Amino acid sequence: xxxxxxxxxxxxxxxxxxxxxxxxxxxxxxxxxxxxxxxxxxxxxxxxxxxxxxxxxxxxxxxxxxxxxxxxxxxxxxxxxxxxxxxxxxxxxxxxxxxxxxxxxxxxxxxxxxxxxxxxxxxxxxxxxxxxxxxxxxxxxxxxxxxxxxxxxxxxxxxxxxxxxx
Amino acid sequence: xxxxxxxxxxxxxxxxxxxxxxxxxxxxxxxxxxxxxxxxxxxxxxxxxxxxxxxxxxxxxxxxxxxxxxxxxxxxxxxxxxxxxxxxxxxxxxxxxxxxxxxxxxxxxxxxxxxxxxxxxxxxxxxxxxxxxxxxxxxxxxxxxxxxxxxxxxxxxxxxxxxxxx
DNA sequence: GCTGAAATCGCCTAACG
DNA sequence: CGTTAGGCGATTTCAGC
Numbered sequence: 001x002x003x004x005x006x007x008x009x010x011x012x013x014x015x016x017x018x019x020x021x022x023x024x025x026x027x028x029x030x031x032x033x034x035x036x037x038x039x040x041x042x043x044x045x046x047x048x049x050x051x052x053x054x055x056x057x058x059x060x061x062x063x064x065x066x067x068x069x070x071x072x073x074x075x076x077x078x079x080x081x082x083x084x085x086x087x088x089x090x091x092x093x094x095x096x097x098x099x100x101x102x103x104x105x106x107x108x109x110x111x112x113x114x115x116x117x118x119x120x121x122x123x124x125x126x127x128x129x130x131x132x133x134x135x136x137x138x139x140x141x142x143x144x145x146x147x148x149x150x151x152x153x154x155x156x157x158x159x160x161x162x163x164x165x166x
Numbered sequence: 167x168x169x170x171x172x173x174x175x176x177x178x179x180x181x182x183x184x185x186x187x188x189x190x191x192x193x194x195x196x197x198x199x200x201x202x203x204x205x206x207x208x209x210x211x212x213x214x215x216x217x218x219x220x221x222x223x224x225x226x227x228x229x230x231x232x233x234x235x236x237x238x239x240x241x242x243x244x245x246x247x248x249x250x251x252x253x254x255x256x257x258x259x260x261x262x263x264x265x266x267x268x269x270x271x272x273x274x275x276x277x278x279x280x281x282x283x284x285x286x287x288x289x290x291x292x293x294x295x296x297x298x299x300x301x302x303x304x305x306x307x308x309x310x311x312x313x314x315x316x317x318x319x320x321x322x323x324x325x326x327x328x329x330x331x332x
Numbered sequence: 333g334c335t336g337a338a339a340t341c342g343c344c345t346a347a348c349g
Numbered sequence: 350c351g352t353t354a355g356g357c358g359a360t361t362t363c364a365g366c
Binding site: 190191192202203206207 | 342343344345346
C-alpha cells in the first residue's frame, strides 16, 4: 500500500478537494493545470487507493439544535486488546460520540461528543458511558467556544518537506 | 438568525450531504423525494443561511505522510478575554493545529494537532506552543489509533426529538 | 504509459406554470 | 414544487506525445 506515490499534481488535487469538496472537475482541472479527463482519472484513482476517504458537507451544529460539544476522557480498568476493541465497538453504536481516539498515558480514550443540550448529554453520560462495562473513570470538559476548526491535514507543511515526486 | 426553520426535507438534504458531500443534485433530489430544481434551491438556501458551512474531501492523513496525531491540553496564566483571543489568534497561524476548542475547568484549550512525525511535532511543541506568551502548561497525548471518526452531527438523534417542521 | 481533443451523455439551472 | 428546455460539465473514445 505504501508503494503508491503521488506527484505534485495529485497533492494539489487533494489540497483543493480538501478545501472545497464540491468543486467541479473542470474547475479542479483548471486549478491544477491539466485538462479535465486526466484530472478526473486522477481523482478516481485517489478515491480507489484510499487517499480520498470520503466527501462531507460541514453543517452548523448549533443552528441545527446541537448546542453542546463535550470532550470525554475515558479510562478503562482493563487495557487488554479484546477489552479495548469491545469498548470501541460500543462507542461506534453511540450516535452522540462523533470521534473516539485511543491515547497513550493515563487516559485511554478521548471522545468528542455532540448533543442537543446538557441534560441529554448527561443522561448519555450517566446512563450509557459511565455505565458501560470496563469503564473505570470518565472526565468531561464542556466546549465553551471553538477557536479553530480546519479539516484534514496541512498540505503546506507537506510541501516544505518533500524532495520530489513519483 | 434563529427565525429560519427547517422542514423534514431540508433535514434529509443536510443528512445526505453530510454523508456524501459530492452527491449530484439529481441523486440528492431522488433521495429526498422531490424533483431536482427545488432541491437545488433548497441546497443553495442552506448554504446561504449557513446551515451548510462548506464541503471537504476527507483524506487519509497517514498515507499522506502525517503519521502522528496529538491532543494538547493547554492551560494559560491569564483567562482574560483579550488573552484568550490572543492565544486563539496565534493558534490559527499554526498549520499543525487543526482544531482548537476552549474548555471549562482547569484546562483552557484542547488542541488537535497533526504532524509528519514525532520529532516535527516536538519541535513545534517546544519551539512554538509552550514558548507562546501566556502559556502556563501543556499536556500532550499521542493518538495510538482511531476508533471512530464521524463527521458533523447525528441527525437520527435530532429526528427522534423533533415535534414538527416549519 | 501518459495527456489532450472531440464527441456523447447526463446534469445543472434558468424560466414558466 | 414540477416540467420543460437550453447550456454546461462529466465521461468515454480516440488520437498523439
